[in-house]
Amino acid sequence: MFHSRTVExxxxxxxxxxxxxxxxxxxxxxxxxxxxxxxxxxxxxxxxNISGLKVRSAVTMxxxxxxxxxxxxxxxxxxxxxxxxxxxxxxxxxxxDTSASIFTAGLLGEKYIGLEAGGEEELLLAGDELELTQxxxxxxxxxxxxxxxxxxxxxxx
Amino acid sequence: MxxxxxxxxxxxxxxxxxxxxxxxxxxxxxxxxxxxLFHIVSGIPGLAFKWRLVVFQLYSVGVLSxxxxxxxxxxxxxxxxxxxxxxxxxxxxxxxxxxFVALTLVRELGPVVSALLFAGRAGSSLTAEIGLMKATxxxxxxxxxxxxxxxxxxxxxxxxxxxxxxxxxxxFSAIGVMGGYFVGVDLxxxxxxxxxxxxxxxxxxxxxxxxxxxxxxxxxxxVTWIAVFEGYDCTPTSEGVSRAxxxxxxxxxxxxxxxxxxxxxxxxxxx
Numbered sequence: 001m002f003h004s005r006t007v008e009x010x011x012x013x014x015x016x017x018x019x020x021x022x023x024x025x026x027x028x029x030x031x032x033x034x035x036x037x038x039x040x041x042x043x044x045x046x047x048x049n050i051s052g053l054k055v056r057s058a059v060t061m062x063x064x065x066x067x068x069x070x071x072x073x074x075x076x077x078x079x080x081x082x083x084x085x086x087x088x089x090x091x092x093x094x095x096x097d098t099s100a101s102i103f104t105a106g107l108l109g110e111k112y113i114g115l116e117a118g119g120e121e122e123l124l125l126a127g128d129e130l131e132l133t134q135x136x137x138x139x140x141x142x143x144x145x146x147x148x149x150x151x152x153x154x155x156x157x
Numbered sequence: 158m159x160x161x162x163x164x165x166x167x168x169x170x171x172x173x174x175x176x177x178x179x180x181x182x183x184x185x186x187x188x189x190x191x192x193x194l195f196h197i198v199s200g201i202p203g204l205a206f207k208w209r210l211v212v213f214q215l216y217s218v219g220v221l222s223x224x225x226x227x228x229x230x231x232x233x234x235x236x237x238x239x240x241x242x243x244x245x246x247x248x249x250x251x252x253x254x255x256x257f258v259a260l261t262l263v264r265e266l267g268p269v270v271s272a273l274l275f276a277g278r279a280g281s282s283l284t285a286e287i288g289l290m291k292a293t294x295x296x297x298x299x300x301x302x303x304x305x306x307x308x309x310x311x312x313x314x315x316x317x318x319x320x321x322x323x324x325x326x327x328x329f330s331a332i333g334v335m336g337g338y339f340v341g342v343d344l345x346x347x348x349x350x351x352x353x354x355x356x357x358x359x360x361x362x363x364x365x366x367x368x369x370x371x372x373x374x375x376x377x378x379x380v381t382w383i384a385v386f387e388g389y390d391c392t393p394t395s396e397g398v399s400r401a402x403x404x405x406x407x408x409x410x411x412x413x414x415x416x417x418x419x420x421x422x423x424x425x426x427x428x
Binding site for chain 2: 029
């Protein structure tokens, strides 16, 4: 029916295309290309409220993703959330007085942590804690405050 | 005898007998199917010396299915791009189109649709081929010559099916992502960088892509097993072969859809 050589060439082509598609899915579609292995170093930060932040949320600096949230715990003594940030090891020159804030991507988007560098000479090492933190804004509280202040303004007049 | 015929219990007993026969037949087939699977799997190591048989089956099962997989992958991806865009643009979230298209394809549509197409394209032809071999007594002829038809005929086809479907599903997903890119970025004006970067940010290699591949391997096993079994177990007449072919497509499709729910619940249920 077919020459054996033609058949084999087609099968070879099929297998090659199949693996190329898998490779493309792994490299181009998934997060493999943005993950630089498991190295990197971990620092912690304490927040009063992290509402909506999740493990694997992004950690950014100047809008560039430099790491991810690796763990979230609750400290029963201080009633604070303890968030571990794993930062890629190539970004190892971050000052110790860097501040961490929880932001929202877009109005209703997901939460991420934005770092803002300070001016200290000393650099952040593995296991350090970021002292300056700002909790996430909670939309309901904001609206509540806004309505409250509106109502207070109305009373004055 | 005549006394028995007039007993009021007779219709009930007849009905019970039918039910019993049906159940026994069902379990008999189930048992034969599993025995056959066992024999096929135990015949696979022997194929290392008859690699040519598998290559030829890879051609007829895999290569010949390429066209339908590529074309439907492209169109499914394009439709996803269009529909996703129309929905997402209402929320101003059309940048997430890449994530939407990629996750839908990699997790669900890639494995499932290619398994359904595979059942229709390759499964039916496997059943018809094996069924005809049985009807024309080629299989018994082989047995006469002390060639085991399960190892010689069924095992290469089974192995080729199991190897082909994951590759076909990967091709389907990759082409679909391109199709979504074509419609979303080139035609509807979603940002090129956002399409890929949002996709890369949200699609996880382990959680999404590996699980999709595992799904398609399971579907490959189930579809090829059903196809091969129906052919081997069919009534050796032209009507029997045609019935077996129909059953292959119906049962394989139902099994794929049912298993997909189970696998999805196991893989993504907690997340």
